Amino acid sequence: MSRRASLPLALVLVCAASPALAELPPSVRAMIDAAIASGNEQTASAVIALAKQTNPDDVAEIDVIEAAYKEQLAAARATKAEAQQAAIRKAGPLDMWKGRGEVGAFRSTGNTDNLGLSLAVTLDRKGVDWTHRLRGTADYQQSNGSTTREQYFASYEPRYQINDGLFAYGLAQYERDEFQGYYGRYALSGGLGYRVVANGAVNLSVKAGPAYRRTDYVIGGAEDSLAALAGIDFNWKINDRLSLTHDANAVAESGGEATVFLDSSNTSLNFVTGLDAKISNRLSTRLSYSLDYNSNPPLNSVSTDTLSRFTLVYGF
Numbered sequence: 001m002s003r004r005a006s007l008p009l010a011l012v013l014v015c016a017a018s019p020a021l022a023e024l025p026p027s028v029r030a031m032i033d034a035a036i037a038s039g040n041e042q043t044a045s046a047v048i049a050l051a052k053q054t055n056p057d058d059v060a061e062i063d064v065i066e067a068a069y070k071e072q073l074a075a076a077r078a079t080k081a082e083a084q085q086a087a088i089r090k091a092g093p094l095d096m097w098k099g100r101g102e103v104g105a106f107r108s109t110g111n112t113d114n115l116g117l118s119l120a121v122t123l124d125r126k127g128v129d130w131t132h133r134l135r136g137t138a139d140y141q142q143s144n145g146s147t148t149r150e151q152y153f154a155s156y157e158p159r160y161q162i163n164d165g166l167f168a169y170g171l172a173q174y175e176r177d178e179f180q181g182y183y184g185r186y187a188l189s190g191g192l193g194y195r196v197v198a199n200g201a202v203n204l205s206v207k208a209g210p211a212y213r214r215t216d217y218v219i220g221g222a223e224d225s226l227a228a229l230a231g232i233d234f235n236w237k238i239n240d241r242l243s244l245t246h247d248a249n250a251v252a253e254s255g256g257e258a259t260v261f262l263d264s265s266n267t268s269l270n271f272v273t274g275l276d277a278k279i280s281n282r283l284s285t286r287l288s289y290s291l292d293y294n295s296n297p298p299l300n301s302v303s304t305d306t307l308s309r310f311t312l313v314y315g316f
Contacts, residue, residue: 024058032062036069044069085128099123102286104311116141116149118309131159139307152176165195169207171229180305181298184216189229203235217298225266241278247271269293276313284313 028051035047048066052059087096102120116139123134134156141149155173162168173187191209198205211227236244274288292305 024061025055028055028058032065041073089128096127097123097125098316100313100315102311102313104309112144114141114143118311120311129161131161133157133159139309149179150177151179159193165198167193167195167205167207169193169209171211177292177305178218179301180292180294181218181301182215183218185213186215187211187213187227187229189227191229193231201237203233205233207231207233219299243276243278245272245274245276266294266296268295282315284315286311286313 031047032044032051035044038044048062048069052062055062100122102118104116104118106114106116108114118137118139120137121135123132125132135154137151137153139149139151141147153173153175155171157169157171159170160168169189169191171187171189173189175185176183177185189209189211191207193205193207196204196206208228208230211229213225213227215223215225217223231247233247234245238244270290270292272288272290274286276284276286278284287310288308290307290309294301294303297303
């Protein structure tokens with residue numbers, strides 16, 4: 001079989017229609033052919049650029065090959081995108097979910113007897129216009145037989161992509177932390193958001209909207225309030241194995257129908273910053289720092305809680 005016969009059909013037709021292409025040195029053609037056949041776009045682009053640089057008299061011929069190659073790539077991408085959208089539209093509500101689970105633990109004995117456990121699960125489903133995210137976390141710590149931390153969190157957030165940047169969101173959230181003074185804190189919110197940056201390495205989005213929040217306090221009573229929510233999600237893929245994430249939500253309450261703290265107001269802030277290091281395709285390690293702040297905490301509770309933790313993460 002000749003070397004030309006091994007080329008993609010589009011390139012063979014171009015070569016047949018352009019006799020001048022035969023002037024390109026065989027070694028250069030072989031180098032370009034091998035780069036294209038590798039299936040790596042970066043490699044092919046680099047080799048084509050190098051061929052132009054080292055063979056300035058043959059730039060026009062190389063441009064023809066490059067144009068045919070790019071046309072073939074565009075057609076392949078379009079076919080793949082159509083197939084993906086068709087699969088998404090046919091998928092059932094329990095299909096197309098992806099997720100990650102985190103686990104971290106410690107145990108010490110001797111002069112002190114400590115036990116700590118941290119668990120987290122995140123599930124995502126991306127559709128054509130809709131995305132869904134489910135999150136759950138649990139933190140538990142015991143020191144010398146006494147529980148010193150017990151915190152639970154769960155949330156569900158659907159999003160509808162209105163256009164390339166603008167989206168609408170909904171949020172249902174539950175928290176429990178007796179050491180911060182509440183048995184349960186429930187929040188419902190909905191509003192608009194915008195993807196400020198969205199490229200392969202950096203993604204940044206912001207969101208804001210009204211919210212309703214109910215808090216059941218450990219000391220007794222409950223508080224219902226209207227609120228405003230603002231949030232930011234930031235992800236930076238530093239390289240193939242290292243990424244930085246930051247998620248923040250701030251809720252400012254207006255002190256509505258309070259049953260315990262009448263006419264009170266409370267601003268709460270929660271943010272989590274994490275550094276993920278990839279070990280394999282599915283396994284990675286995560287170092288994170290979280291802060292919970294309440295401007296008007298319950299009696300005998302402090303306003304700020306922080307937590308640093310190291311966990312193993314498994315993607316599925």
